[in-house]
Structure formats: C-alpha cells, structure tokens
Amino acid sequence: MLDLIRKKQKTVIVKIVFWVIIAAFVGTIFLVWGKGSEGDGAAGTTAAATVNGDKIGFQEYQAAYRNLYELYQNVYREQFTPALEKQLQLDQQALNTLIDQTLLLQEGNRLGIEVSKTELVDSIAKISAFQENGVFNRDRYLQVLAYQRLSADDFEAMQENQLLVDKVRTQLQAGVTVSDQDVEEEFRTQNEKVNLAFVKLTPALFESQVKIEEAPLAAFFAEEREAFRIPETVALRYLQFEPDRYRDEVTYNDEEIEKFYRRHLDRFAVEEQVKASHILIKLAKDADDKTRNKKRELAEKILAEARAGKDFAELARKYSDDPGTAAKGGDLGYFPRGAMVPDFEAAAFILKPGEFSDIIETPFGLHIIRSEGYIEAGIKPLAEVIDKVKTGLAEEKIRQIALEKAMDAYNINRKNGNLEAAAKTNDLGLKETGFFSREEAIDGLGNAPEISAAAFTLKEGELARPVVLPQGVILFAVKERKESRLPELAEVRGKVEQAFRREQSKVLARQAAEEILSALGEGKKLSDLARRHNLTVEETGLFARSYGEFVPRIGNAADLAEAAFQLTKENPVAPAVYEISGSDIVATLKARQDADPADLDAARREELKKAVLTRRQEEAVKEKVNSLREVAEITIAPTLQSSFEKE
Structure with a gap:
C-alpha cells in the first residue's frame, strides 16, 4: 500500500501541479511544477513569490518555467523561436500559474474540502505510466519516480494537492449552464x-x-x-598578433598533455544514450473513443506479434506511421536524454537491450519501443582521444603565446604609445582603420564591441590593453577622434x-x-x-x-x-x-x-454545447481566481518583477 502524506499544513506548499493536459512522464493527466519551497540551498529557500504567506520557491518557479518551455517546444517544434518565447511571456505564465494554483489550493483548505485516501490511491493507480498490462505496478511506479528524481512521498503529496484543486474547480464549475440560444449564437460566431x-x-x-x-x-x-546628428567617431592604428604565426614555437610534454586532458574532461564526455527502434500508430489528440479503441487494438496486436518473436523491423515497415523511420525498420539510432518527448524518453531509458515497452502514448500517437542498445555516460580514455588533446593543447598554446607577445608590447610601450617600435620588435605590419562610430563595424576587424568600448575612452595616441578577437590579439591606439556634432544640410x-x-x-x-x-x-x-x-x-x-x-x-x-x-x-x-x-x-x-442554426444537426449541437460549457467553466474558475487575487497578499521577488517589467 502507498505511504500517503495527508496535507494538514496550510503554511507550506510542498508541490504545485499544473492542470493542462500534456504528454508528461505520467501520461496526459498533469504537468508537475517544481519541488516547492523546501528545496536545498538558497534557490530553494528564497521565495520567487509569496501568496498569503505561502512561499513559492525559486526552484519551484524554475521547474515550472522549464516544464512550460518544454511543453511549447514540443508543440511548436522548429517554429519555437526565442522571439516566440518572449512573445508568449513564458516566465510570467509560469509564475502566474503557480500563484493561481496556490490560491485554489488555499480556497479548498478554507472550504474544508478533503481528499480521501481511497481517492488518492485510485488516481495514482489509473496513471498509465505506472501500469504494466493495464494494472498498477509498484516497482514500475518507484522506477518512474526515481527517473524523475521524485520521492513517493513528494509525488503523493503533489497528487493529493492536485486532486484538491480539481475538486475546487469542479465546485466552481457546477453551476455553469448553456442554453440552446447560447449554442446557436456560438454556431453563428464560428460559422458566419x-x-x-x-x-x-x-x-x-x-x-x-x-x-x-x-x-x-x-x-x-x-x-x-x-535625428541626423553625426556621431562621435575615432580611427585606430593597431597590431594584430595572429596565433598561427607562433605555431613553430609550440612545445609540450606528457605532463602538459595529461593536465590539458583532465582540465577539459567535458570535451571528452560521452552522454548516456540509448539506441531504439519504434513503431508509431498515429492518433489525434481529439480522436473519438471509437477511433482511439481501434488504434489501440492495432497497437496491442503489433506488440503481441513482436513479443511472440516476429521481426520488429518488418513489423515497423508494415505498420509504422512514422515516415522518417518506417522504411528503416523503425530505427531511431542512438539518442541522449532530452532528445525525445518525456513519455517516450522515460520508456526508452528504462528498457534493457532487446526488451519491448508497453504501448506509450505521446502527442504523436501510440508507440511500441524496442531497445537496441545502451551507452553508459562516461569519459573517453586519454589514449582514445590523444590526437584531439594534442591539437587542443597546441591551439591553446599558440593563443597564449600571441597574448603574451601582445602584453609584452603593451607593457614596454604603453607610456609612449610607440606602436612603430612594437611593430618592428614583433615583425608585424602596422595597420589603420577608417573612422567608425560606437555602433559601426570596424574596418579590418568587424564587430568588436570590446575594442569599440575602449576606443571611445582613450586619448589620442594612448595604447589600450590588448583585446582577444577570433582573428588574433589586437594592440591598438586612437589615431584621431572627431567629436559628435549637428551637420549642415549639405553634408547629409x-x-x-x-x-x-x-x-x-x-x-x-x-x-x-x-x-x-x-x-x-x-x-x-x-x-x-x-x-x-x-x-x-x-x-x-x-x-x-x-x-x-x-x-x-x-x-x-x-x-x-x-x-x-x-x-x-x-x-x-x-x-x-x-x-x-x-x-x-x-x-x-x-x-x-450568414450561419443558419437550422443547419445544426444533433451531434454538432451537442459538440458545440460541450465546447461552450467547457469555455464558460474555465471562465468561472478564472473569475474566482481573479477575485481571490484581488484580496490576496501577493509579493513577487524584486528580481523577477524587474525582469517582467522589461518585457
């Protein structure tokens, strides 16, 4: 029997669950939002927001934002750009959702609504991710939670909170009705x-x-x-210390190779990966029960054939609806964590090579997965990557030599600004740029913000500290400066x-x-x-x-x-x-x-009625949440508030 946490405390929010239907690790029931305000470290104990005294921790907010980000990323895929993310204001959405859920949870407590032990156990047992052959399996339950780095206690407290919020929502929605006239007006609105x-x-x-x-x-x-003001401009004289000039000066020993390897172990890391094949049976999210049952029956038939020993690749070629892999026998190759939607990933990484998953549902449809191989996370040995290490070490050394020579030239000549002497000592050609403003690219150097920023603070002839650019280390001085001024009409x-x-x-x-x-x-x-x-x-x-x-x-x-x-x-x-x-x-x-309601048949009328009812029920919840917000004491961390105001 599950060990349950009964939520008696009203001052601490352990977990908050967002109610949108998405493909999360427990299927399509809910999305977990964070780990509450009791996490470790400063991020866990500092409040992102406080709602009537209950804290929403930064860890909770960050997890909420991350999950919402992944949701939209899975929905929009390649169309999900930074611009769209900014437009959607996902950071504000995440925090507002947590605040709304907290308010509903508090309202449930105020009304004395309770969740029974039976209700909690039944709700968890119905989650398909915890089932094997349609029956709740405790080992699988603990395995999936471990994969998500959740304890059973935390998850059950979270689920209990969600059930309480659902009860509050149901109570708020109970009085909402839809008349025939409402349905006909909706029909006109949609079809006119x-x-x-x-x-x-x-x-x-x-x-x-x-x-x-x-x-x-x-x-x-x-x-x-x-609007036509001519900005301040400067022209530079400079030396360019190109690292490739010093390649013949590079030497290194075994100790240096070993140190470089250990210093850059991340370059030679191997991610945990799984190799898998799959069969996809496409299923629309809004498919009716008849279609859904028919597709599931087909998936169950295919899974039975695979487990009976039929060639999985042949089954994939015959049945899979995935145009990218069906012809290849369903082969997905190796992939790391984070490459697939959460449900699919969770199932694939749990399997041992040669094992089949149960039927997994994602936004794409129903999947049957076969594990083909597994690579454990680790570090490649030095002997295997010795050539890459030597190349990397050599590149590091020539850049360091270039920087050292530029710094030597700077230290020797900074008082007199004598670039000619530095050029002669280092056998370099002295170069010049044209005039440029703070916002313009620099002739011969391109966009170099660090050089631009320094150039406009220097006096004429004064040397700046060397700046490292992709093309080399730059030692420069201002040759001439022109102050900003208003132009005459003839000039512009x-x-x-x-x-x-x-x-x-x-x-x-x-x-x-x-x-x-x-x-x-x-x-x-x-x-x-x-x-x-x-x-x-x-x-x-x-x-x-x-x-x-x-x-x-x-x-x-x-x-x-x-x-x-x-x-x-x-x-x-x-x-x-x-x-x-x-x-x-x-x-x-x-x-x-125009749209004539007489064209409405019974099925379409019922469909519209459900749609209007659902919308009005959500409006009823939103109206209640807004009223709770009006009287609630809500504070948001200054750092978050400031970032929101800049959007």
Whole structure:
C-alpha cells in the first residue's frame, strides 16, 4: 500500500501541479511544477513569490518555467523561436500559474474540502505510466519516480494537492449552464463569414509625387536636425598578433598533455544514450473513443506479434506511421536524454537491450519501443582521444603565446604609445582603420564591441590593453577622434531628402485613403475610386471570427477584424482608414455568408454545447481566481518583477 502524506499544513506548499493536459512522464493527466519551497540551498529557500504567506520557491518557479518551455517546444517544434518565447511571456505564465494554483489550493483548505485516501490511491493507480498490462505496478511506479528524481512521498503529496484543486474547480464549475440560444449564437460566431474588398495604399506608391523644394526641405531639416546628428567617431592604428604565426614555437610534454586532458574532461564526455527502434500508430489528440479503441487494438496486436518473436523491423515497415523511420525498420539510432518527448524518453531509458515497452502514448500517437542498445555516460580514455588533446593543447598554446607577445608590447610601450617600435620588435605590419562610430563595424576587424568600448575612452595616441578577437590579439591606439556634432544640410542632404520623401509619401497616402473613404460614404464604387488612384482592388476571401485579429491578405488588424463583422449590405463601408504594417487600408463588404442554426444537426449541437460549457467553466474558475487575487497578499521577488517589467 502507498505511504500517503495527508496535507494538514496550510503554511507550506510542498508541490504545485499544473492542470493542462500534456504528454508528461505520467501520461496526459498533469504537468508537475517544481519541488516547492523546501528545496536545498538558497534557490530553494528564497521565495520567487509569496501568496498569503505561502512561499513559492525559486526552484519551484524554475521547474515550472522549464516544464512550460518544454511543453511549447514540443508543440511548436522548429517554429519555437526565442522571439516566440518572449512573445508568449513564458516566465510570467509560469509564475502566474503557480500563484493561481496556490490560491485554489488555499480556497479548498478554507472550504474544508478533503481528499480521501481511497481517492488518492485510485488516481495514482489509473496513471498509465505506472501500469504494466493495464494494472498498477509498484516497482514500475518507484522506477518512474526515481527517473524523475521524485520521492513517493513528494509525488503523493503533489497528487493529493492536485486532486484538491480539481475538486475546487469542479465546485466552481457546477453551476455553469448553456442554453440552446447560447449554442446557436456560438454556431453563428464560428460559422458566419465575410469577404472584404479593399485597397492598400503604400507610401511607396506616392514617392514619385513628392516634390523636393528647398524651403520645405530646409524647414523639415531644421525640425528634425537632431535625428541626423553625426556621431562621435575615432580611427585606430593597431597590431594584430595572429596565433598561427607562433605555431613553430609550440612545445609540450606528457605532463602538459595529461593536465590539458583532465582540465577539459567535458570535451571528452560521452552522454548516456540509448539506441531504439519504434513503431508509431498515429492518433489525434481529439480522436473519438471509437477511433482511439481501434488504434489501440492495432497497437496491442503489433506488440503481441513482436513479443511472440516476429521481426520488429518488418513489423515497423508494415505498420509504422512514422515516415522518417518506417522504411528503416523503425530505427531511431542512438539518442541522449532530452532528445525525445518525456513519455517516450522515460520508456526508452528504462528498457534493457532487446526488451519491448508497453504501448506509450505521446502527442504523436501510440508507440511500441524496442531497445537496441545502451551507452553508459562516461569519459573517453586519454589514449582514445590523444590526437584531439594534442591539437587542443597546441591551439591553446599558440593563443597564449600571441597574448603574451601582445602584453609584452603593451607593457614596454604603453607610456609612449610607440606602436612603430612594437611593430618592428614583433615583425608585424602596422595597420589603420577608417573612422567608425560606437555602433559601426570596424574596418579590418568587424564587430568588436570590446575594442569599440575602449576606443571611445582613450586619448589620442594612448595604447589600450590588448583585446582577444577570433582573428588574433589586437594592440591598438586612437589615431584621431572627431567629436559628435549637428551637420549642415549639405553634408547629409541625401539622407534628409530620403526621409523627407518618405514622410511626405505617408501624408499623401493617408490623404488619398481619406478621400476614398469619404467618396465611398457618398455612394461611389470602390472599383472606380481605385482606378482613379491607380490602385488594385483586392479581396480577403471569406474568413470567420475564429481568425481572431488576422485578416487574410492584410495581416494582423484587430480593429478591422472587429469592424468587418458589423458590416451589412445597407452599411458596407468599414468606418475608418486602417494603418497596417505601414500601409493604409480602406475596405468594404464584398460578401457575407450568414450561419443558419437550422443547419445544426444533433451531434454538432451537442459538440458545440460541450465546447461552450467547457469555455464558460474555465471562465468561472478564472473569475474566482481573479477575485481571490484581488484580496490576496501577493509579493513577487524584486528580481523577477524587474525582469517582467522589461518585457
């Protein structure tokens, strides 16, 4: 029988569990968020946030963020970029989720809601990751928890908290209802479509109409002169100590080889890896029970054949839905931890070579895994990597020699700044750069922020300490400096004319757009007005409200997307000029496709009712959480608060 922790303490949050359905190590039930505020070290004892006195530790927050990151990474795959991560504000999402869960947990305690021992045991026994042949297996349970570095006590406390939160959510959702009228309105919202005719007025179309006259240009320059300020610039003289020049000076002995090897053991480390083959039976997340049962029956049949001795590679070629591996007999090759989705990885690393997994479900479908081999983590012996060690040691030494020679030259000549003498001593050519600003690349050196930063603090002729760049060690001095100043029009006339033309083009484009909008209001046709302005009438094609802020062929245009569904045959003109990505858009209703609830059959009506109910139930929970937040005492660590505010 499981040893259970009964949650009696209200001052310490041991574990928090996020309720989103994802493929985590226990299947599709929940995602574990951290290890609470009782972790080891400063990170564990310092609060990322405090909610009514209950601490959310930094370890817990970091684990929450990491798991959320992996969730989105698995969903978006190659489309998950740093820009998308920033846009999604995953760090704030993670902390807000922990705060919301803590509030719901506290509310459950306040209401006196309890989780029985039977409920806890049953919930854990139903988790497929802990089962063998559909039955809970204690050894497997402990093995999976060990893989996740969780104790049974911690996991059970966490699961008990989750069940309590689920009970609070269920209670909050109990009074939510959906009427037939609500269903029909949802049907209209989802299926009503519009097609807009529009013209796009880009400033570039009007550039040829802009006349550059001296008086307006001078007035524009006088007003915007600061924008054309010429920045401070410097020019350098420098010596480049290239490491390859000193390769013939390199010597080393066995002791140095041994030390380099030990100093860089991480370079010769071998990750723990498993070699596996698999058979994938694709299964959509939203598959109905009939489809799900049919796919599982097929997977069970294949697994039985494999365990009975049939060639796994042949079974993979025959049944697998993975286009990348089916033709290769399901072979995935060797892969380390972190390369596969969590459920798949957990199963693969538990198996011994030659063993088959049970049926594993991931976001891709149902998998049968066969372990083909295993490599234990370790360090390659010196004898095996001796050539790499010698090469690495030689590279290290030539870079060190280059740096030492540059430092010697600096120490000898820093008082007089005599680069000529340093060049002669080291048989190097003295080089010069052109003038460059703080933000510009340097002629011959490229982007070198460390050199730029030092250069603008030096006096003319003063030597800077050597700077290490990929191409060598650079010893330099400022040859000449030019202070920042406001230019005369003649010096930057080309840039000023370009900016003036760009600005006036925008004005002309907006004037034309306003004229078209006004004429449409007077009953003129968009096609005639477009022809008059040498524009092309385009159409969005039919689109629904489900597109959100996106309008086809135009882009993200929240105001236009909202206005589009207010347009009618009697009032077909969008009420404003919309600036989208630098262009002005004027739009009218081309066609409207209304949705008739009479087209709803019973199955679709029931499906919509469930969808509306689910959404409103979540809204009910969110509303309660928001009300709890309003009266709660919530503090966030200053370091986190500061990072959030910068986003």
